[in-house]
Amino acid sequence: MPDIAQLDAELNDLIRQGKALEAFERFYADGVVMMENDQTFEGKEVNRKREQEFFGNIAQLHSAGIGATAVNGDNSFCEQYFDATFKDGKRIRMEEVAVRTWRDGKVIKERFYYKGG
Numbered sequence: 470m471p472d473i474a475q476l477d478a479e480l481n482d483l484i485r486q487g488k489a490l491e492a493f494e495r496f497y498a499d500g501v502v503m504m505e506n507d508q509t510f511e512g513k514e515v516n517r518k519r520e521q522e523f524f525g526n527i528a529q530l531h532s533a534g535i536g537a538t539a540v541n542g543d544n545s546f547c548e549q550y551f552d553a554t555f556k557d558g559k560r561i562r563m564e565e566v567a568v569r570t571w572r573d574g575k576v577i578k579e580r581f582y583y584k585g586g
Contacts, residue, residue: 471574477545480569480576481535484549493520498575505581529554545569 476496483492499513510516536548547567554560565583569576 471571473543473545473571474540476571476574477538477540477547477569481538481547484533485535487530487533490520490524493517496576498572498577501576502578504579506583526555527553528556543571545571
């Protein structure tokens with residue numbers, strides 16, 4: 470049985486290192502469902518494209534990190550933050566909570582909760 474706390478810590482470490490796309494490839498299931506508040510995006514291909522577009526549009530990452538984390542059964546929770554300027558000149562400072570559901574060592578669902586954005 471996979472150690473969800475260990476897997477989640479490894480995923481978060483990659484995010485801290487600025488390797489979110491590498492984390493996505495390694496830890497997310499092919500059928501992953503990702504949600505931004507109430508918007509749903511299904512499948513690894515769809516979500517890979519969204520991740521690549523998001524990170525590809527960042528001109529400068531000022532700071533990013535992981536705050537508090539917790540694991541309960543097959544679910545993990547973490548606070549994330551980032552401050553970035555995009556290629557269009559818009560600067561965004563965002564704090565969010567990511568809730569992940571794991572199965573067989575992979576994230577099958579991830580939902581981000583945040584205000585604004």
